[in-house]
Amino acid sequence: xxxxxxxxxxxxxxxxxxxxxxxxxxxxxxxxxxxxxxxxxxxxxxxxxxxxxxxxxxxxxxxxxxxxxxxxxxxxxxxxxxxxxxxxxxxxxxxxxxxxxxxxxxxxxxxxxxxxxxxxxxxxxxxxxxxxxxxxxxxxxxxxxxxxxxxxxxxxxxxxx
Numbered sequence: 242x243x244x245x246x247x248x249x250x251x252x253x254x255x256x257x258x259x260x261x262x263x264x265x266x267x268x269x270x271x272x273x274x275x276x277x278x279x280x281x282x283x284x285x286x287x288x289x290x291x292x293x294x295x296x297x298x299x300x301x302x303x304x305x306x307x308x309x310x311x312x313x314x315x316x317x318x319x320x321x322x323x324x325x326x327x328x329x330x331x332x333x334x335x336x337x338x339x340x341x342x343x344x345x346x347x348x349x350x351x352x353x354x355x356x357x358x359x360x361x362x363x364x365x366x367x368x369x370x371x372x373x374x375x376x377x378x379x380x381x382x383x384x385x386x387x388x389x390x391x392x393x394x395x396x397x398x399x400x401x402x
Contacts, residue, residue, distance in 0.1 A: 243352035246381050250279075250373060251350045256321045258328060258339040263321035268347070271338065272376045276309050278398060280370040281316040281353065285327035289390050290317070294368065297395035299333050305395075308402040310372075316340040318348055318365045342366065353383075370398045 244250070250268055257266035271277075280298055282290035298305075298313050305313060314337065317324050321341035328334040340347070348354045348366040355367045370393040372380040380401050382392045391397065 243383070244378060244381070246378050248378050250376050250378065251347075253347050253350060255347050256324075256341040256343060258321045258325045258341050260335050262325065263341060269376060271314065271340075272373050274375055275311040275373075276375075277373045278305060278310055278313045278370065278395075279316065279373050280313070280393060280395075280398075281348070281366040282368060283318065283355070283365040285317045285319045285323050286330075289368070289388050291327070291331070294390040294393070295327075295331055295333060295337075297390065298337060298370075299331065301395040301399060302336060304399055305402075308399065310402070312338055314338040314340060316342055316347070316366060318342050318345045369393050370395070372398060372402065 250272060252267060252269045254265050254267055256263045282294055284290060319341055320343045324339050324341035328339050342348050345354055353367045353369060355365055368384040368390060370382045371378050382397055384393050
């Protein structure tokens, strides 16, 4: 069952990728006491993720901050080195926090996994964006197709803040 508005994020240890490389971090620590945005992509460097989804959040960091958002976090079902390279190539390193959900374990815990084997990608994350306050989901926007970034766009999430 997929996570819903009003639910607490399940806690887990994930790989947080930053300027210093991958490091273990607990979800509860990442979101504790924070008003945050968490958006997920099926994969780093994939067309919609790279061309529109991530850039939308990167370009709206100031708008999110103006609405009281403390941090923006991106989750991708890729290994931490690919996610790190994507963060650097996108000029988002140090601006957006990146979670490398290399085996989709956290994505499965959220109930947000999707089998994209037909596209050669295997199990990935559905595309979504959520507002999280102190670990609780306050708004959740899930795309109905992985190749779209409309409902889960930065602009759509900003509209509800």
